[in-house]
Amino acid sequence: MRRFDAVVVGGGLTGMAIAYGLIARGLETAVVDEGDVAFRASRGTFGLVWLSGKGDGMPHYVGWTRLSTELWPAFADELLALTGVDTAYAKCGGLHYCFGDEQLAQRRGLLERINRTAEPPGCTYEVWDRRTTLERMPMIGPEVTASIYCADDGDCNPLALLRALHRGFKARGGVYLPNRKVRALRAAGDETVVTAGADEVRGGRLVLAAGLGNIDVASLIGISVPMAPSRGQILVSERVGPVLPMLSHTIRQTREGTIMFGDSYENVGLDNGVTDPVIRDLARTAIRTYPFLGSVRIVRAWGCLRPMPFDRYPIYEQLSTLPNTFLVNSHSGVTLAAVHAKRLAARIAEGDLGPDLECYAMGRFDVQKVA
Amino acid sequence: MFKRLHEPKAGWVTVEIDGETVRVAAGQTVAAAVLVQGVGACRTTPVSGAPRAPYCLMGACFECLMEIDGVPNRQACQVQVAEGMVIRRQTGAVQVTLPAEDDGNDDGAS
Numbered sequence: 315m316r317r318f319d320a321v322v323v324g325g326g327l328t329g330m331a332i333a334y335g336l337i338a339r340g341l342e343t344a345v346v347d348e349g350d351v352a353f354r355a356s357r358g359t360f361g362l363v364w365l366s367g368k369g370d371g372m373p374h375y376v377g378w379t380r381l382s383t384e385l386w387p388a389f390a391d392e393l394l395a396l397t398g399v400d401t402a403y404a405k406c407g408g409l410h411y412c413f414g415d416e417q418l419a420q421r422r423g424l425l426e427r428i429n430r431t432a433e434p435p436g437c438t439y440e441v442w443d444r445r446t447t448l449e450r451m452p453m454i455g456p457e458v459t460a461s462i463y464c465a466d467d468g469d470c471n472p473l474a475l476l477r478a479l480h481r482g483f484k485a486r487g488g489v490y491l492p493n494r495k496v497r498a499l500r501a502a503g504d505e506t507v508v509t510a511g512a513d514e515v516r517g518g519r520l521v522l523a524a525g526l527g528n529i530d531v532a533s534l535i536g537i538s539v540p541m542a543p544s545r546g547q548i549l550v551s552e553r554v555g556p557v558l559p560m561l562s563h564t565i566r567q568t569r570e571g572t573i574m575f576g577d578s579y580e581n582v583g584l585d586n587g588v589t590d591p592v593i594r595d596l597a598r599t600a601i602r603t604y605p606f607l608g609s610v611r612i613v614r615a616w617g618c619l620r621p622m623p624f625d626r627y628p629i630y631e632q633l634s635t636l637p638n639t640f641l642v643n644s645h646s647g648v649t650l651a652a653v654h655a656k657r658l659a660a661r662i663a664e665g666d667l668g669p670d671l672e673c674y675a676m677g678r679f680d681v682q683k684v685a
Numbered sequence: 686m687f688k689r690l691h692e693p694k695a696g697w698v699t700v701e702i703d704g705e706t707v708r709v710a711a712g713q714t715v716a717a718a719v720l721v722q723g724v725g726a727c728r729t730t731p732v733s734g735a736p737r738a739p740y741c742l743m744g745a746c747f748e749c750l751m752e753i754d755g756v757p758n759r760q761a762c763q764v765q766v767a768e769g770m771v772i773r774r775q776t777g778a779v780q781v782t783l784p785a786e787d788d789g790n791d792d793g794a795s
Contacts, residue, residue, distance in 0.1 A: 552758040555780040571778040
């Protein structure tokens, strides 16, 4: 049986960011990964590194997300230097388009509410009237009445990010063990033993970061993770020359020229198919936003299941059922990749998440306790 | 590289490939016709400019993108040849022409 300072279950964006952070701190680390049959939410993300609108009802999350957006530029540079992989990270700011005064009032209300309880500076934003929006994005449709601009929003290539994390992890001596589904977990003194595939791996620290796979893994030790799969559907266009200089949270153009249309959340269990109503909605919103998209060809539509904790916020918890074991789930594996690698990994390495992350423990869903 | 094994049952049609008028077997896809003609690359990829040719021939890989009858980015393996069809290789990404700035978006901002 091989022994490591840390074993991470899950080789997606969350598991790999943590593993990358752990190995950077000198812990001999192994990642156990299920294989191609896993849910693999990392392949179904929109690629946003996004701050605005986050943290309503969870003040700490605003600062946590903001910290990640501040760490991201150096993180992207570091990954490029170490692995040669360009994550195409760009912090050009993001737009939230409004169709009508009511939408603008609603969005403004949300941002103000967030900023009232968040630690300053919270989320800094500008309201742009139609004229200002038109100056920056002359291709918007006649129904766009205003937009809200947040300079801290950005995007990246999430597949490149995953590749960079894997390469960086290996480059620093990390051990990647794929095609091994976790079948059992047990304590061994103050360490844990993971049975995965035909192997047993022993770790001084154990991190369960298998995304939706955490549901099965945690149930092995009698824990029910308070999250459900959330289906997102997207439309993908043909590759066209650069035409969208700014990013919005529902429509973005990748560096390769593809335009992606997204923004849907459905609770449909484990069904990752596409449906007419949602696809029509995505297309309708796209054309209302940028009418020229009516002549751009769509090459595919697909759906993906992503982890969604019940209140949309991450789950970070040190479990009491096994020694030195941490459970991590998050819907925002791309945005939080930097803070996961640089800060969360450090807390896990030290063996203590710290009092400020207590708000992310699963106990927050326990109605009896909270009452 | 490719050799026709038998005469096409459905006969022939005349198409234009990159300005050259050629006779191709009716009933086959544009991708197959292009391969048989020995055209080589059917496009260059917008990502790196590298030459690309039809690959999976079943609509999954998107490598066979060509301009067919004036419409770019069509999957050549999904289109059957037809008499008079105009087929062209495409270079890099399709350029989208945005409507002129004073076309429907006139809010007093010039």
